[in-house]
Amino acid sequence: MMTIKCPYCGERSEAEYNFGGPAHLERPSHAAEVSDKEWGNYLFMLDNVKGISPERWCHSHGCGRWFNILRNTETHEILSIYKMGEGVKAARGDKDGA
Amino acid sequence: MVHKINHISKLRLDVASQVNLEKPISFSFDGKIYNGFDGDSLASALIANGVRIVGRSFKYHRPRGIMSAGVEEANAIVQIGEEPYIQPNMLATKVELFDGLVAKSVNAWPNAGFDLFAPLGFAKPFFVAGFYYKVFKWPSWHFWSPLVRRLAGLGTAPKQPDPDDYDYHNSHTDILIVGAGAAGLVAALKHGKQGKKVLLVEQDKDLGGALLYEKFEIDGVPALDKVAEMVSALEAMKNVTIVKRATVTGYYDDNFITISERLRNHLPPEVDTHKPRERFWHLRAQQVIIATGAIERPLVFANNDRPGIMLASAVRHYASRFGIAVGRRIFIATNNDDAYRTAIDLHAVGINIVGIADIRPNPQGDLVIAARALGIIVHAGHAVINTKGSRGLKSISISKIDVKNNILDEKQQKFECDILATSGGWSPVVHLHSQSGGKLHFDDTLQAFIPRDYIQQNMCIGSANGVFELADILAETSEMTFKINKPKVEPIQAFWDLPKNVKKIKDSKRWVDLLHDVTASDVALAARENYVSVEHFKRYTTTGMAMDQGKTSNVNALAILGRETGREIAQVGTTKFRPPYSPVSMGAMAARSTGALFSPLRNLPMHIWHKDNGAIFEDYGGWNRPAYYTKSGESEQKAVEREVSAVRQHVGILDYSPLGKIMVKGPDCAVFLDYFYCNNVSNLKLNRARYGLMLNEDGNVIDDGVFIRVADDEFMVTTTSGGAARFAAYLEEWRQCEWPHMDVVISNITTGWGCISLQGPKARDLLHKFDIPIDLSAENFPHMSMRSTEFAGVDIKILRTSFTGELGFEIYMPRSYANAMWEMLINVGNAFKIQPFGLEALMVMRTEKGFIHIGVDTDSTTIPADIGFAVPARKKPSDYIGKRSLFRPESLRTDREVLVGLKVVGDAPLQMGSIILAKGYDKAPAPMDGRVTSSYNSPTMGYPIALGLLKNGQSRMGELIKIYDLDGMQEAEVVAPCFYDPKWRQIDG
């Protein structure tokens, strides 16, 4: 069980968090206009990376805030933690997050 | 109860040991009564009583005896206790003896000594490598499973509920030290002195590890005295906590550790019942020091599984710690120096060492020289090749071996002996290191996997790190200096299986994994069938799986797999070890989360009133709600009929408080909510309500409810009772992640507000009796509208809505006022024949009306069109979650399963979940056209009614369909999904 540093509350056990799938998934803003294939890709074609992957997490049993984690899915190493709306590149290498 | 017998076995040595011969103990094994002494393990007591067969092997039911003195035991698996205290899967070597202990062997019937399954010769050809996959294919696994279950159980589960308490414990520490052998003890002293918070965990009842039985001297005193000195120093440190009888079972991310602590397993079940039996720890450690020691490997040769064949270290362990001679004539087989300690120690207590077969052509280490000096015969360059003795070892034979060229001499020499002590070298206990994510490296000098590449904050020390000699361990770990005699030790000779040049040996059964009955031939067969990846190999042969986790079998199996596939052990590699290291009881994992605490139910605001008035409660989505109310023995069916008829004719009252209530407030609330409903939200007028469906992005219906505009910038949203928290979280997720620019606040007020629902034609008349300052008339307070008002000094909201088809008012108020209002409504309502009604009556009435129940009449593939909402969902102009998916080809298919009503032919209601057969079929098996989702006896209609999902249902009205369930076939007519008042004439009362 990982220890995750919530950008709002600090270090807590993984049990307080919920995993929310990959981060930076762009919802098509004009959904009606995209093709079936594009829509299907948005819904189903997720990368499922073995290695470094940006993910969404929610401190659901704490402050209730969503944020992003750049995590190695193989070693579970957390490379960076950053708030919603912050770009993944800006946060890369910022080991403490927040 | 067992009686006391007081005599001392001939196998008890006349030496000082940790067993107290002043305190005799009685116990039973397979129904027979034996005696032992305080300090014995079940295994030591059985050995002392001359019990050689303690179990039968997993597949072939071969007789097996105790082979070790520790957690690596693969044969002596027993079941302890009687109902209701049964504990299966216990190792006799780790069970502490207490008076009245009852133990049974497993895998044998009627008992281990006399097993009726053993002669079943048919079993043999079945159980080759991969037998699970090969044999049980035809006709199906279910055909074989009863037979296999009887043949191959590892004990039986208790039938009665466990009367004991179990606990869990959350904890933190600076340093966790796993194992209190020499390395663990000196590490604890070192860190304890530095003032760190130290937790020292030991699986045994005593601290000391191998020092509990090795005849070492430290600083001129016996090692045990030195251990006692260290333990008292540790006990004096306030920052050091010592936990005994506790196993670190799992090592997870970020130094998260699980520990299984056994507080009462060593005591009779009726003692100290106020304490938990076991405690399961969740620990976070800043640093973990793994001092878990090493486990000796057996050697592989023909018939190496007979009772009496043991690990060499176990033989001296029993002699020294328990004062027991495991036999009278001991032969030793080895490929290393360490086994000579067994010869020396046993010779010292007067046991006959028949000889030592050493693979190595010319061993010259100090221990070898010492053994020879005692007159013990060493057969250098010899291997034990075969054994005899059907119910226990009688003799062994050895042959000359040329390890370098892998050739065995045809000539054999036979020796009579009752014990064969074998040593194939030592494997560091690297399980926790591997679980932590650390890698392993095969060391050619030690012929063992040792830890390398630490991923987390941890380190392995002592023999867990491949440092096997005590002097080196102490020097490595401690800054203190100790005076220890260090013998010159020669390297181990790699040796994993006998050469195959002698036909009889080649065809023999040479056991690699005793627990799973895997032989060297099975390994070779798996290799021939190309199961050469270590992960595939493990699962195919079952080697190293389950409770044992390959403690004694792993390295031997990998080496033989390497030989068969022309690879070095390092190339074969090893599987990642997985938790738990040793079995953990289910009770300990569940801890306090059992019974009523497993998933605690929430009570309603009027719970006590319901209880006092005959409510029969049931769990509805985590809420403890009245199913119905019954008095003076009225049956459920009669009660539900009475409640339904009260609502249909007069007025019923329902505690509707669990209904999900979420407030969405802010300038953007309407635009925001429009994303969540397939119905229009923004055009809803103030104080009006609308029924809506919520979808996920796949277009599937996930919840339904009514949303009400309570202010220009505020909505109240209702959800299903079980869905409130989930839907509030869903709104939050989208608000935070997708539309953070929207100005809305979401608050889930479900449990803060009570709700009382009045349903029935007299509901308005009843409310008129109260002084409520609003116009309740149908014209001025129409269906699907809301009024906020004051009632008896309390701010309330009244919503006109109906889940029954009758005139309905839902009254919302702060939870604390709900009970007073409920009682007031009942008192006044008695004049209108008011009746409280439960969920069952509500379900009957909503089915009569064809209202869906989410999750019952829908599943995870249902889209709005399937339940009659095609038009609003597709026509809504703005985008919403799931909308685009409704235009995918799958959603536009015309033969989807859609909601229909089912009018049963006959009197018996349909079973929920029964199958609608495809057109043209009149008996099962048949393709399926749908299923029955809701079904009730309708007191209003006078016949059984049902809802179902039926392929192409809207164009099949009037068709007779065939419905199958386990009780047989039924017929029903497809009708519109609304039985009661299809023209909505009752809705205004």
Ligand SMILES: [Zn+2]
């Ligand atoms: Zn937080």
